[in-house]
Amino acid sequence: xxxxxxxxxxxxxxxxxxxxxxxxxxxxxxxxxxxxxxxxxxxxxxxxxxxxxxxxxxxxxxxxxxxxxxxxxxxxxxxxxxxxxxxxxxxxxxxxxxxxxxxxxxxxxxxxxxxxxxxxxxxxxxxxxxxxxxxxxxxxxxxxxxxxxxxxxxxxxxxxxxxxxxxxxxxxxxxxxxxxxxxxxxxxxxxxxxxxxxxxxxxxxxxxxxxxxxxxxxxxxxxxxxxxxxxxxxxxxxxxxxxxxxxxxxxxxxxxxxxxxxxxxxxxxxxxxxxxxxxxxxxxxxxxxxxxxxxxxxxxxxxxxxxxxxxxxxxxxxxxxxxxxxxxxxxxxxxxxxxxxxxxxxxxxxxxxxxxxxxxxxxxxxxxxxxxxxxxxxxxxxxxxxxxxxxxxxxxxxxxxxxxxxxxxxxxxxxxxxxxxxxxxxxxxxxxxxxxxxxxxxxxxxxxxxxxxxxxxxxxxxxxxxxxxxxxxxxxxxxxxxxxxxxxx
Amino acid sequence: xxxxxxxxxxxxxxxxxxxxxxxxxxxxxxxxxxxxxxxxxxxxxxxxxxxxxxxxxxxxxxxxxxxxxxxxxxxxxxxxxxxxxxxxxxxxxxxxxxxxxxxxxxxxxxxxxxxxxxxxxxxxxxxxxxxxxxxxxxxxxxxxxxxxxxxxxxxxxxxxxxxxxxxxxxxxxxxxxxxxxxxxxxxxxxxxxxxxxxxxxxxxxxxxxxxxxxxxxxxxxxxxxxxxxxxxxxxxxxxxxxxxxxxxxxxxxxxxxxxxxxxxxxxxxxxxxxxxxxxxxxxxxxxxxxxxxxxxxxxxxxxxxxxxxxxxxxxxxxxxxxxxxxxxxxxxxxxxxxxxxxxxxxxxxxxxxxxxxxxxxxxxxxxxxxxxxxxxxxxxxxxxxxxxxxxxxxxxxxxxxxxxxxxxxxxxxxxxxxxxxxxxxxxxxxxxxxxxxxxxxxxxxxxxxxxxxxxxxxxxxxxxxxxxxxxxxxxxxxxxxxxxxxxxx
Numbered sequence: 006x007x008x009x010x011x012x013x014x015x016x017x018x019x020x021x022x023x024x025x026x027x028x029x030x031x032x033x034x035x036x037x038x039x040x041x042x043x044x045x046x047x048x049x050x051x052x053x054x055x056x057x058x059x060x061x062x063x064x065x066x067x068x069x070x071x072x073x074x075x076x077x078x079x080x081x082x083x084x085x086x087x088x089x090x091x092x093x094x095x096x097x098x099x100x101x102x103x104x105x106x107x108x109x110x111x112x113x114x115x116x117x118x119x120x121x122x123x124x125x126x127x128x129x130x131x132x133x134x135x136x137x138x139x140x141x142x143x144x145x146x147x148x149x150x151x152x153x154x155x156x157x158x159x160x161x162x163x164x165x166x167x168x169x170x171x172x173x174x175x176x177x178x179x180x181x182x183x184x185x186x187x188x189x190x191x192x193x194x195x196x197x198x199x200x201x202x203x204x205x206x207x208x209x210x211x212x213x214x215x216x217x218x219x220x221x222x223x224x225x226x227x228x229x230x231x232x233x234x235x236x237x238x239x240x241x242x243x244x245x246x247x248x249x250x251x252x253x254x255x256x257x258x259x260x261x262x263x264x265x266x267x268x269x270x271x272x273x274x275x276x277x278x279x280x281x282x283x284x285x286x287x288x289x290x291x292x293x294x295x296x297x298x299x300x301x302x303x304x305x306x307x308x309x310x311x312x313x314x315x316x317x318x319x320x321x322x323x324x325x326x327x328x329x330x331x332x333x334x335x336x337x338x339x340x341x342x343x344x345x346x347x348x349x350x351x352x353x354x355x356x357x358x359x360x361x362x363x364x365x366x367x368x369x370x371x372x373x374x375x376x377x378x379x380x381x382x383x384x385x386x387x388x389x390x391x392x393x394x395x396x397x398x399x400x401x402x403x404x405x406x407x408x409x410x411x412x413x414x415x416x417x418x419x420x421x422x423x424x425x426x427x428x429x430x431x432x433x434x435x436x437x438x439x440x441x442x443x444x445x446x447x448x449x450x451x452x453x454x455x456x457x458x459x460x461x462x463x464x465x466x467x468x469x470x471x472x473x474x475x476x477x478x479x480x481x482x483x484x485x486x487x488x489x490x491x492x493x494x
Numbered sequence: 495x496x497x498x499x500x501x502x503x504x505x506x507x508x509x510x511x512x513x514x515x516x517x518x519x520x521x522x523x524x525x526x527x528x529x530x531x532x533x534x535x536x537x538x539x540x541x542x543x544x545x546x547x548x549x550x551x552x553x554x555x556x557x558x559x560x561x562x563x564x565x566x567x568x569x570x571x572x573x574x575x576x577x578x579x580x581x582x583x584x585x586x587x588x589x590x591x592x593x594x595x596x597x598x599x600x601x602x603x604x605x606x607x608x609x610x611x612x613x614x615x616x617x618x619x620x621x622x623x624x625x626x627x628x629x630x631x632x633x634x635x636x637x638x639x640x641x642x643x644x645x646x647x648x649x650x651x652x653x654x655x656x657x658x659x660x661x662x663x664x665x666x667x668x669x670x671x672x673x674x675x676x677x678x679x680x681x682x683x684x685x686x687x688x689x690x691x692x693x694x695x696x697x698x699x700x701x702x703x704x705x706x707x708x709x710x711x712x713x714x715x716x717x718x719x720x721x722x723x724x725x726x727x728x729x730x731x732x733x734x735x736x737x738x739x740x741x742x743x744x745x746x747x748x749x750x751x752x753x754x755x756x757x758x759x760x761x762x763x764x765x766x767x768x769x770x771x772x773x774x775x776x777x778x779x780x781x782x783x784x785x786x787x788x789x790x791x792x793x794x795x796x797x798x799x800x801x802x803x804x805x806x807x808x809x810x811x812x813x814x815x816x817x818x819x820x821x822x823x824x825x826x827x828x829x830x831x832x833x834x835x836x837x838x839x840x841x842x843x844x845x846x847x848x849x850x851x852x853x854x855x856x857x858x859x860x861x862x863x864x865x866x867x868x869x870x871x872x873x874x875x876x877x878x879x880x881x882x883x884x885x886x887x888x889x890x891x892x893x894x895x896x897x898x899x900x901x902x903x904x905x906x907x908x909x910x911x912x913x914x915x916x917x918x919x920x921x922x923x924x925x926x927x928x929x930x931x932x933x934x935x936x937x938x939x940x941x942x943x944x945x946x947x948x949x950x951x952x953x954x955x956x957x958x959x960x961x962x963x964x965x966x967x968x969x970x971x972x973x974x975x976x977x978x979x980x981x982x983x
Contacts, residue, residue, distance in 0.1 A: 133755060133864035156759075176704040187702055189711065190679065205951040210862040212892045213676055214929035215665040215715050216936060217944050217973055218955040222678065222711040226704050243761035266622060270645075272732035272798075274763070309761075310809075316801050373699040375622035403701045440703035447706060455706050462694040465962060466707040472961035473954060484706055 031481075031488065032072045032115040033095040040089045041075055041117065048076040048123075059110065059118040062103050063165070065366040065412070066450055068111035071098055071118035078123040080196055080204055080235040087233065087478075088202035090117060094476045097200075099229040101168030102144060106367050107448025109174070109228055113482030121170050124235060127151050135241045136193060136210060141170025141234050148239075157241040160185035163444065164353075173234050175446035176226030180349075183402030184276040184308065185242060187444070189222050196236035197224055200474045210238060223469070228446050229480035231473045245308035248276070249318045250342040253330040254300035258282060258385070260328040261301045262378035265401040267324050268305070269374070273317050276308040278402040279349055282385065285356070285396035289348040292355030297348070298332055303401070304349055306342075349398065356396045356409040363411035368427055370434035371405035371443030380437050381406060384430055391426050405443030432457075447484045455484065520970075520977065521561045521604040522584040529578045530564055530606065537565040537612075548599065548607040551592050552654070554855040554901070555939055557600035560587055560607035567612040569685055569693055569724040576722065576967075577691035579606060583965045586689075588718040590657030591633060595856050596937025598663065598717055602971030610659050613724060616640050624730045625682060625699060630659025630723050637728075646730040649674035652933065653842075662723050664935035665715030669838075672891030673765040673797065674731060676933070678711050685725035686713055689963045699727060712958070717935050718969035720962045734797035737765070738807045739831040742819040743789035747771060747874070749817040750790045751867035754890040756813050757794070758863070762806050765797040767891040768838055771874065774845070774885035778837040781844030786837070787821055792890070793838055795831075838887065845885045845898040852900035857916055859923035860894035860932030869926050870895060873919055880915050894932030921946075936973045944973065 033041075041049045050056075051073045060070025077083050090097050096116025103110060112118060124140035127148060131137065132155045139148060146166045149158050163177040171177070173195065178187035185191065194208025207220040224232060255261040258280075265278050281289070281302045290297055305321055307314040314337070322333060336342045348355075357365050372380050381397060388395050388408070399406030408430065412423050431441045431454050441447075441454035456463050467485060470477075481487045522530075530538045539545075540562045549559025566572050579586050585605025592599060601607060613629035616637060620626065621644045628637060635655045638647050652666040660666070662684065667676035674680065683697025696709040713721060744750040747769075754767050770778070770791045779786055794810055796803040803826070811822060825831045837844075846854050861869050870886060877884050877897070888895030897919065901912050920930045920943050930936075930943035945952050956974060959966075970976045 131862070131864055132759070134862040135759060136862070176702075176708075178702055182702065186675075186679070189708070190675070199954070203950055203953075205954060206949070207951055209929045209947070210927040211860040211894075211929045211932065212863070213665075213667055213671065213860060213894065213932055215858075215931045215933050216929045216940070216947055217715075217952065218720075218958055219665075219678070219708075219711050219715055220951055220954055222708050223958075226706075226708055231707075243759055245761060270621070270624060270732055272734060274798075309763075310805060312805050313802055316799060320799075369704075371700040371702060373620070373623040373625070374701070375620055405700075405702065438699040440698045440700045440705050442704045443700065443702055444704050446704045451705070458698070458705055460695070461692055462696055462709055463706065464692075465688070465694060465709055468961040469707055469712075469958055472957040 030114045031094065031096050033090070033117060034093050037089055037093045037095050038073065041073070041086065044085050044089065045075055045077070045082070050074050059100050059120065060112060062105040062108065062110050064106045064108045064448065064450070065364060066108035066111065068108045069113055071112035072115050074118045074120055076120045076123050080198060083119065083198045083233050083235055084202040084204055086117070086119060087198055087200055091201050091476055091478055094478055096478050096481050097233070098480050099170070099174065099233050101142060101171035102166060104165035104167045104171065105175070105448065106445045107450045109446065109448045109480070109483055111449055111482070113449060114487050119233060121168065121235070128236065130155060132157060134210060136238055137241055138236060138238045139169050140236055141168060143169050145169065145172065152241065156244050158244050159191070159239055160242055161188055161191055169237050169239070170234050173225050173237055174228050175444065178403070178444045180277045180279055180400060182400060183278050184274065188225050191240045192221060192225055193238040193240060195221055195224055195234050197232040197234045199232050200476065200479050208238065226446065228448065228483050230470060230484050231479055247311045247314050247337065248306060248308050248342060249314040249335065249337045250304060250306045250345045251318055251321065251333060251335050252302060252304050252345045253325055253333040254298050254302045255331070256300060256329050258301045258381050259378040261303050262381070262401060264303065264325045264328045264330065266374055268321055269402060271320070273320055274307065274309065275305055275402060277304065277306040279304045280397070280399040280401045280406065281349060281352065282381070282397035285352050285398055288355040288359050288396050289351060292351060292358045293348065295348065300331070304345065352396060352398050353409060357411050359394060360411040363413055365409050365411045366423055366427060367445070368408045368430050369405070369442045369445040370430060370439055371403060372434050372437045372439030374404045376437040376439070377401065377404050380433055383433060384408060387426060387429055391422055393422055393426055403443065404439065449482055452484065452486055519603045520583065520585050522579070522606060523582050526578055526582045526584050527562065530562070530575065533574050533578065534564055534566070534571070539563050548589050548609065549601060551594040551597065551599050553595045553597045553937065553939065554853060555597035555600065557597045558602055560601035561604050563607045563609055565609045565612050569687060572608065572687045572722050572724055573691040573693055575606070575608060576687055576689055580690050580965055580967055583967055585967050585970050586722070587969050588659070588663065588722050590631060590660035591655060593654035593656045593660065594664070594937065595934045596939045598935065598937045598969070598972055600938055600971070602938060603976050608722060610657065610724070617725065619644060621646060623699060625727055626730055627725060627727045628658050629725055631657050633657050634661065641730065645733050647733050648680070648728055649731055650677055650680055658726050658728070659723050662714050662726055663717050664933065667892070667933045669766045669768055669889060671889060672767050673763065677714050680729045681710060681714055682727040682729060684710055684713055684723050686721040686723045688721050689965060689968050697727065715935065717937065717972050719959060719973050720968055736800045736803050736826065737795060737797050737831060738803040738824065738826045739793060739795045739834045740807060740810065740822060740824050741791060741793050741834045742814055742822040743787050743791045744820070745789065745818050747790045747870050748867040750792050751870065751890060753792065753814045753817045753819065755863055757810055758891060760809070762809055763796065763798065764794055764891060766793065766795040768793045769886070769888040769890045769895065770838060770841065771870070771886035774841050774887055777844040777848050777885050778840060781840055781847045782837065784837065789820070793834065841885060841887050842898060846900050848883060849900040852902055854898050854900045855912055855916060856934070857897045857919050858894070858931045858934040859919060859928055860892060861923050861926045861928030863893045865926040865928065866890065866893050869922055872922060873897060876915060876918055880911055882911055882915055892932065893928065938972055941973065941975055
């Protein structure tokens with residue numbers, strides 16, 4: 006059924022090679038540097054510290070700093086920068102909050118980091134259309150703070166305070182996706198600059214359209230490899246009248262996941278449905294000095310009217326009880342709910358806290374919900390057998406879960422162990438007919454897996470890349486291998 | 495703001511020219527006919543009556559019959575047909591239920607109609623993953639009949655009993671889209687055959703993915719111009735425990751639309767929210783011998799638990815009352831609800847029934863919800879001023895509405911009047927930052943409008959078409975002008 010998995014060994018060995026990536030090859034020539042300086046003045050720099058900053062993200066990859074950084078402030082400036090860079094085939098690497106988990110901001114082949122944080126205007130909010138238009142550098146939290154007075158909010162929440170442009174690029178999602186969808190569901194249209202500097206507008210302010218190829222959703226998740234997104238028209242939702250949160254634990258992961266499956270099959274509306282395994286609970290206990298029982302836990306949240314959330318929660322409590330849920334805690338006030346969520350929100354830091362001074366890898370597979378409990382259980386066994394410490398948190402309603410594994414990059418034996426584990430996890434997810442990434446993207450870490458997952462479809466993706474970015478200046482070395490014709494480095 | 499609209503005059507005149515389209519140019523050579531006969535035997539035919547049947551849809555366009563029809567029964571056969579046809583650059587036109595409203599099945603340049611109705615197997619249903627996989631020729635009603643025992647259903651409902659392959663091709667939606675989304679929301683992955691015969695699989699069984707370019711959503715809405723879709727993995731939903739339907743009328747369209755906007759802003763879940771204008775109500779009254787008050791009407795439906803639908807309906811009734819709703823009728827039983835829906839469901843035939851022996855045009859603009867009532871009111875005035883009879887029905891929650899205008903194609907004066915009206919309507923929708931098609935697609939009727947709506951983006955679409963289908967054998971003359979380099983015929 007999965008003959009492509011035979012190529013797993015090859016994939017794994019090139020994964021090892023990539024771990025130590027290095028910058029190279031396509032640095033901007035002097036004329037390009039001069040032209041960019043002329044265009045942007047002080048807002049163009051080759052200063053070491055700023056290049057370093059733009060060569061850092063939250064991923065486990067060794068990313069490469071760019072040759073220079075351009076701080077742009079408008080779509081027109083982005084267009085000018087791309088015209089200049091395309092004239093010398095200089096790579097352009099879009100940069101937002103730097104919260105990528107897959108090395109998206111790495112100047113793998115050298116080039117110019119395009120810092121979009123100066124495009125930070127909320128261009129319009131139209132409560133009557135329940136939509137708004139933002140520039141790419143606006144962050145998620147900035148937008149929702151600004152929206153508060155309107156009674157509306159933008160629901161996609163990847164955890165990090167990412168920029169909306171970055172969230173478009175990776176097709177971000179998160180805890181609320183089970184109810185409100187991901188970026189593909191919630192972006193109505195984009196303004197984007199093509200590699201040659203042409204500015205295009207995709208989509209419209211209408212909720213839906215069947216007018217031509219869906220360039221909006223082609224650009225969402227394209228990780229800056231086709232165009233630079235400079236504006237997005239977003240769908241907004243009414244802030245719910247009431248919210249109710251339940252936390253409980255289960256004897257086994259299977260019972261926790263089965264609870265979620267039953268809830269979804271019955272069509273009970275849930276706004277969030279998050280799983281933490283026993284290791285995550287233990288790490289959070291230590292980190293936050295709590296004493297929660299060391300069992301797999303669920304957090305389930307409902308949004309709606311007072312009556313709706315009570316009724317929905319009651320049914321979910323019944324279902325959970327059937328699957329032997331214990332220690333149910335419930336809250337409706339903002340303060341109490343925040344307390345129930347605090348464990349989940351600190352899971353990343355609690356995990357890293359178990360190995361002070363470490364960094365961490367976050368895996369990102371997403372599998373059919375019917376396979377979720379098996380895949381998680383096998384993954385826990387694999388962790389145990391390989392002697393690794395890792396915690397699991399999951400967006401169960403989507404089948405997406407993360408194993409967070411702290412590491413010290415100088416410990417070569419540990420690193421090999423982590424990489425091997427991560428490789429087995431992806432192969433397990435693909436064997437279950439899932440995907441190697443639910444929300445973080447391919448970046449420069451999962452290119453082999455893209456091939457394993459999509460086979461000949463990747464050729465079609467490549468031909469689209471070639472048609473839109475023939476010089477391969479848009480974030481080269483992400484999604485596909487770089488300018489050397491697709492041969493692994 | 496809309497400088498492109500200046501090209502409207504040009505658009506309109508080429509619209510007139512296209513009205514009388516004719517087949518031509520790229521008929522399959524003898525060797526191609528022979529090879530296809532060898533492959534398919536009796537299932538390949540050049541018989542006149544069958545060609546005629548495959549040159550007919552439900553659109554107002556004069557569509558052209560193909561040179562031959564190939565009845566395929568598997569993805570492998572589709573692949574073989576495409577290999578044979580690409581060898582001689584013979585156009586291939588996918589054919590499903592023939593329910594297109596925009597001339598999609600027309601053999602504009604000659605070629606082979608690829609009848610996919612033989613691919614009619616439901617390949618698997620996975621209740622635990624709330625998904626199923628169907629072949630492209632399975633119809634919507636066939637699927638939902640088959641699913642009944644599982645307690646699940648597929649929600650996208652374009653009205654016609656279209657094939658799922660056809661629904662993928664046009665990005666179909668309909669009355670339930672306000673709650674469950676359109677095809678882009680509800681397709682997890684596809685099997686498709688590229689013009690050169692390669693078979694690709696896009697997506698997976700996972701609910702979401704950020705792995706590479708979204709070929710699934712690129713193919714959805716591509717109207718058969720990139721590849722032949724042969725299978726689709728679909729999201730399913732639990733059949734709701736209870737449903738409640740309300741019908742009422744309003745003094746003005748504005749009050750009806752304002753009711754809907756208020757409902758959406760408050761986040762009250764609705765499963766359907768349909769508008770009929772006073773002309774539609776009158777046509778339905780005559781057609782079905784009813785006596786409903788001649789005012790704009792809404793039908794609003796809720797899906798959920800018994801309590802939820804009662805509470806939601808009560809709030810909606812309050813809101814509607816504030817906007818002067820009259821004559822509210824409510825129903826929860828299947829039989830009673832069916833009665834309330836019968837008017838809406840017969841609107842198309844009731845409209846045509848006003849001019850016995852006529853055919854009808856259905857427009858398809860979709861605008862921001864904030865502009866919907868203005869656009870509809872202006873459209874009604876335009877109808878009156880132009881002396882045309884037409885009825886309006888709309889999916890108000892999405893901002894999508896249809897004007898249905900009966901016509902006799904031999905009445906040239908009437909035809910010009912209808913075309914001019916349709917043209918003004920599209921321009922009005924574009925000026926309101928909407929789209930020329932919410933769910934029917936571009937086909938061969940709206941190519942000029944695609945250009946008006948998307949400007950330079952269309953060049954990007956074209957370069958994707960060129961990259962994937964360099965010989966332009968996939969349904970040529972749809973979305974873009976045909977093989978003559980994009981010059982209007």
